[in-house]
Amino acid sequence: MSGKYLVTGGAGYVGSVVAQHLLEAGHEVVVLDNLSTGFREGVPAGAAFIEGDIRDAAKWLDASFDGVLHFAAFSQVGESVVKPEKYWENNVGGTMALLEAMRAAGVRRLVFSSTAATYGEPDQVPIVESAPTKPTNPYGASKLAVDHMITGEAAAHGLGAVSLRYFNVAGAYGTCGERHDPESHLIPLVLQVAQGRRDAISVFGDDYPTPDGTCVRDYIHVADLAEAHLLAVAAAEPGEHLICNLGNGNGFSVREVVETVRRVTGHPIPEVVAPRRGGDPAVLVASAETAREKLGWNPSRADLAGIVSDAWEFAQRRAG
Ligand SMILES: NC(=O)c1ccc[n+]([C@@H]2O[C@H](COP(=O)([O-])OP(=O)(O)OC[C@H]3O[C@@H](n4cnc5c(N)ncnc54)[C@H](O)[C@@H]3O)[C@@H](O)[C@H]2O)c1
């Protein structure tokens, strides 16, 4: 059944891809984004656009909405370590205002972009949702605080919510792709080296307790992630807060990612070893069994070379 959804942060990377999937599934989409890190032209054609802040969501939310997909946040791990207040204010303060607006308007379904960063340095991999949550940076702590807020909102006020804990999102979908400015994520940065826009990729630390000494992450294609959001919106049950990890269960080191980019693009990628980046856990790999079981999610784009190839095509199109 088609519905009407508010997509906060829909001018950003993940939000724009999910908005596009919602439109393709026949839903009505209203994007609310203050363009702090997103781009007006990133909003998919066919979505209505409000340039505004989630703190003012009450101005636009009303009972005509079937639900909210909430992507709007700051999300740079390194920045959050040096400017934690920015993360508490926007991610936690902003979401508190959004939840109040939803409550007042009687909008009862929420899908929230949580993160693997809520777990911190895991005791065991793959990480299951019942693992201890000990974030190693303020970004992860702010997202964990929101997850707690949502649990309370569901229990006390009947919200039906799903938090999706993404691992490392990558790849592109149609005209929507990763475009942070300045870029801070590994794959688009390595692609910038391939394009000659950077001289080398800095490898942040090669003395981690991993096979090649560099950090290991679980890269998930943004289109697989988007499909999980559509399933989550349908699965949200009043009074319940479901938390699901989204990843492929495969870990790739920073060096393996760089090597994959070399193979996919055919360009040599010079590497420079740099100091560790504050707040980085050594290994983050997901168990996504809950998403498979409870949402019926079945990701189909797990191949790292395929993920990099889609990201490369998007980067080349933008550069051209
Ligand atoms: N990209 C990843 O690997 C990753 C991994 C885990 C979780 N996440 C989460 O997914 C979400 C989307 O990430 P992304 O990579 O697309 O980031 P992004 O920066 O591209 O998108 C975030 C969007 O939110 C908007 N925004 C921020 N604060 C706002 C506010 N107060 N009011 C209105 N709009 C606001 C920005 O302008 C931007 O368009 C974030 O919540 C992030 O924490 C991302």
Ligand SMILES: O=c1ccn([C@@H]2O[C@H](COP(=O)(O)OP(=O)(O)O[C@H]3O[C@H](CO)[C@H](O)[C@H](O)[C@H]3O)[C@@H](O)[C@H]2O)c(=O)[nH]1
């Ligand atoms: O120039 C760079 C950039 C990154 N890295 C390394 O590459 C890995 C991936 O870094 P990203 O910045 O691409 O991604 P993060 O793992 O820091 O964070 C992402 O994934 C996390 C969970 O895995 C959270 O979900 C978070 O929201 C999301 O941004 C990290 O070990 C990082 O230190 C480098 O070596 N050089």
